[in-house]
Amino acid sequence: GQNIDQPTEMTATEGAIVQINCTYQTSGFNGLFWYQQHAGEAPTFLSYNVLDGLEEKGRFSSFLSRSKGYSYLLLKELQMKDSASYLCAVLDSNYQLIWGAGTKLIIKP
Amino acid sequence: NAGVTQTPKFRILKIGQSMTLQCTQDMNHNYMYWYRQDPGMGLKLIYYSVGAGITDKGEVPNGYNVSRSTTEDFPLRLELAAPSQTSVYFCASRTGTGDTGELFFGEGSRLTVL
Numbered sequence: 769g770q771n772i773d774q775p776t777e778m779t780a781t782e783g784a785i786v787q788i789n790c791t792y793q794t795s796g797f798n799g800l801f802w803y804q805q806h807a808g809e810a811p812t813f814l815s816y817n818v819l820d821g822l823e824e825k826g827r828f829s830s831f832l833s834r835s836k837g838y839s840y841l842l843l844k845e846l847q848m849k850d851s852a853s854y855l856c857a858v859l860d861s862n863y864q865l866i867w868g869a870g871t872k873l874i875i876k877p
Numbered sequence: 878n879a880g881v882t883q884t885p886k887f888r889i890l891k892i893g894q895s896m897t898l899q900c901t902q903d904m905n906h907n908y909m910y911w912y913r914q915d916p917g918m919g920l921k922l923i924y925y926s927v928g929a930g931i932t933d934k935g936e937v938p939n940g941y942n943v944s945r946s947t948t949e950d951f952p953l954r955l956e957l958a959a960p961s962q963t964s965v966y967f968c969a970s971r972t973g974t975g976d977t978g979e980l981f982f983g984e985g986s987r988l989t990v991l
Contacts, residue, residue, distance in 0.1 A: 810982035
């Protein structure tokens, strides 16, 4: 079966750095996405990785290792507004998105 | 641009009632999706469509129906509502083949069945 694993909840301090991990086992791979979802809102796109390596976008970076079935989202200089759930999703061989359950990130002052 | 528009945003249903959640997009996207999200959980795919006239079941289709008569519209029908269908429903769309797969979401429809 297809499976995506990510931690249920993480806590970090304002101004710090946090890394959210995602491991996946899917039938085929056509890219990995990270979405941010604030409570009561729809998910919004953060990043897309299809090749191995690091993609940087401002305070957020996303890393992919296809051989290890592994990705992480790195958030730097954490702000209170970064408190949200972070969803990892993989585009499989049929170009369907397989979703993880999400990681709830709590930022403390 | 409006993007993906869902209506209604909130609805309370009694057990056994039926209703339709409306979804329309103005981006000429081929692919459209309906997801449900229960509290503290990830997204579960109900139905999806790869183009007008084509629909297919997702992970949790029971109790729901869809149609796709136009590229723009993808309504979700709930027949004989049950408490287990209490959830937040998201409609989403993307361009289709050859794109990066990025989904554009509606704001969600919060449904309570009592």
